[in-house]
Amino acid sequence: MATVTRENIGLLTDKLTVKITKEEYFPAFEKTLKTYSKQANIPGFRKGMVPAGMVKKMYGQGIFTEEVIRNIEKGLNDYLAAEKLDIFAQPLPLANAEFKPSMDAPVDYSFDFEIGLKPAFEIDLAKKKAPYFRVKATAEMVNEEIERLQNRFGKMTEPETVSSDDNVLNLTFEESDADGNVVEGGVKKDNSLLVKYFTEAYRAKLQGAKTGDTLVVSLQDAFEEKERNWVIGDLGFKDAAEVEGKLFKLTITKVGLIEKRELNEEFFKEALPGKTIATEAEFRAAIEADIQVYWDKQSSNQLQHHLYHVLLDETTMELPESFLKKWLATSGEKPKSAEQVEAEYPTFNNQLRWTLITDKIVTENKLDVTQEELKDSMRQQVMSYFGSMNLGDGNLDWLDQYVDGLLKDEQQVDQTYRRLVTEKVFNWAEQQVNKDVKEVSAEEFIKMNEEHQHQHH
Template sequence: MATITRENIGLLTDKLTVTLGKDDYFPAFEQSLKKYAKTVNIPGFRKGMVPSGVVKKMYGQSVFTEEILKTVEKELNGYMSKEQLDIFAQPLPLDSDARALDMNNLSDYAFAFEIGLKPDFTVNTNAINVTRYKINVTDEMVNEEINRLQIRNGKMTDPESVTSDDHVVNVDFKETDASGNVIEGGVTKSNSLLVKYFTEVIRKELQGKKKDDVLNIQLSTAFEPKEREWVISDLGLDKDNAADTEKTFQLTITKVGLIEKAELNEEFFNTVYAGREIKTEEAFRNEVKSEIEKYYAQQSSNQVHDQIYHHLVDHTSMEFPAGFLKRWLQNGGEKPKSAEEAEAEYPNFTNQLKWTLVTTKLVNENNITVDPSEIKEFAKEQIRGYMGGQDFGEAPWMDEYTNRMLQDQKFVENTYFQLQTTKLFQALETQVKAKEEAISAEAFAEKLHNHHH
C-alpha cells in the first residue's frame, strides 16, 4: 500500500514523500497495456489483434511511466484532501531518490514534493478608522455643469474666423525645432480644442485667425496647466518629462467652429433628463445639483474603500513560504524564469497574494455571493450604457445581446469578481469607524491627485 510521509523543511514549507510498492502500480499498468493493445494501430496486425509482447516491447515503458506518475498524483491529491492542506499553487517535485523507472525491474519508488502552506492570520475590520469626505456642491459648480450640458447639447456653427474664447479650432500639430522648422519624423497629431484652453497670450494671437492660418507654440507656455497635461498626453508625450513639455509645434487651423448653446427650456430639460418631467429652470437646477451630489457621494465612497484597502494591506501581518514561492515563480509558469527575475518579482507577487488571501477570508466571513441573475443585469446595464442610458424594457433583442455577452467566459469571470469586490467593500464600509469631514471639490480633487495608488 502506498505511504506518504510529511516533513517540515522550512517556514510554512513541507516535504511530502510518496512511496509506491509494486502492488500500487503494477495492476493498473497491466490493465492499461491490455486496453492499449485493443486500440493501437501497428502495420501488419489487425486492430485489436496485436500480440501483448509486441505492444509491451513498443509502448510498455511509456505506459509504465505514465501509470506510475498517475498513481503518484492520485495518492498525493488524496492525501492533501484528507489532511485538508491549504497550499499555494501546486506541489513542486524535488530531486527524488527514486531509481529510473524500469518496467523490467519492478521495485518500490519514492517521489518527493515541496508544498507551500498558506499562513494563518486575523483581520479586525472594526479597528479600521477612515475619513468620509462630504463635498460641498456650490452654485458655481451647478452653473458650470449647466453650461457644459448646454454646450454638449448645442448646435455647431461654422464662423469664418475666431472672435471669442468659446470658439473651437481644429488644428494639426507638427513638431518643430527651435527655429520653427518642421522636424521630419517628429510628432504629428490632429486635435480639436477650445480657444479658452490656451493661455491669454495665445488666445489673443488666435483672435481673427481663419482656416489654414498657422502659428507656432511651445507646449509649456501655450496652454493652461490642466489642459496642458491633457494635450501633452494626447500627443504621446510624458507630462512629467521637462524635455517633452518644452517641445515646440506648428499649429495649422483646419476648421473654426462655434457651438451655440442650447436654450434653458423644457425641451432641453427633457433631453438631458429624459422621462423626469422637468418643466422649470429651478427644478432643472435642483436635478443638476442632485446628480453632482450623487457623483461626489460615490467618489467619496470609493475613497473610503481605498482607505480600507490600504489598512488591510498595510496592517495585516502575514508570513509566506518565501523559498517555495520564489522557486514556484521560477518554474511554475509557462516560461521558466531565472533566480534573479523571480527575486525581482517577489515583493509585488506577495502583495498580490496577501490581498487575495485577505479578500478570500473576508468574502467567506461576510457570506458575499454573486448570483447569475446579477451578472446578467450587469450585462444589461452595460448595453444601456452603450445606448446612452436609455431603458428598452424587455425588448427581445436586449435578451439576445445579453445572452451573447454571457457566452464570453472572460466577461463572466471579470464581472463576477467586480461585483464580488463591490459587495465586499460595501459590507466593510458598514463595519469600519468613519468620521465625516467637509471638504471643497478642489481640495478633494487635489487629495485624489496626490494619492498615487
C-alpha cells in the same frame, strides 16, 4: 493502499512521503498488460493473438512505469482530499534519484513531495480609521454644468467677427518667432477654444478678430493656468518648462458662437433623458444630485484605494517563500532562472497576498456573484454603449439575446465576475472601516489625487 507520512521542513512547508508496495500496483500492471495484448495491432499478427511475451518486451516497461506513477499520484491525491489540506498550487515532486523502475524486479516505491500551506490570518477593519474626503456639490458647479449643457445642446452659428468671450475659435497653432515666421520642423496643431480661455488682456485683443487674422503669443501670457496646462499637453509638450521661451502664431480658421438653449421643458428632456422635469428649480436640483453622485463616487474610489493599501500592507500574513519561489521557477512554459524568480517575486507576492485576502473576505461574508448579477451587469454595460439614447420604448428582446451570447464567452464572464467580486469586496470594506469624514473643495480633492499619483510614479 498507499501510505503517506507528513514532515514539516520549513515555514508553512511540509514534505509528504508516499509509499506503495509491490502488491498494490503489480496486479494492476499485469491486468493492463493483458488488456493491451488483446487490443494491440502488430503487423504479422491477428488482433488479440499477439504473444504476451512480445507485448511485454515491446511495451511492458512503459506500462509498468505508468502504473507505479498512477498509484503514487492516487495515494497523494487521496491523502490531500482526506486531510482537507489548503495548499498553494500543486505538490512539487522532490528529487527521487533512487527511482529506477524495473518490471523484471518489482519492489516497493517511495516518492517525496513538497507542499506549501496557505496561512491563517485575520482581517479586522473595524479597528482601522480611514480618511474620507467628501466634496459637496456647489451652486457654482451647478451653474457651470447647466451652461455646459446649454452649449452642448445649443446651435452653432458663424458670426463674421469675435464679439463675446463665449465665441468659439478654430485655431491653428504654429511654432514661430516674434514676427510670425514659422519655425521649420516646429509644432503645428489645430485646436478649438473659447475666447474666455484666454487671459483678460488677450480677450480684449481678440474682440473684432475675424477668420484669417493671426497673432503671435507666448502660452504663458495668453492663457489662464488651467487652460494653459491643457493646451500645453494638447500640443504634445510634457509641462510648462518645455514651452518656456517658445512663441506660437495663432491663425483663426473659423469664428463660431453657440446659441445657448433656453431653460424650458424641451431642453430639460434632451439634457436629462428619462427624467420628468417641468421647472428650472427641478432641473437645478436634478443636476445638483447628479454632481453629488459623481463626487461621492470619486470619494469612494479614493477611499477604496486607501483600503487596498491598508488590507495589503497591514494584514499580517506569513507565506512559504521558499516553496513559492520553487513553484514560480517551474510553473511556466519554460523554467525561470534564480535571477528571474527574484525579480518577479515581489509583484507575485503582492498579487498572491491580495488574492488570499479577497478570497477570505468573499468566503466569510458570502459575497458570491450570482448568475442574475452577472447578466444584469452585462446588460447595463451594453446599454451604456448607447449613451443617452432612449431605449425604453421599444422591444428589448434583442438585448437579452445579445447578453445571453456574452454569457457564453468565458473570457467576458470571467472579467465581469472579477469586477463584480472586487466591487463587493471594497463595498464590504467601506462598511467595516471607521470613516474620518472631512469636507474639501473640488480643487483640494483633485490636488490630493495628483500629489498621490505623483508619489507613486
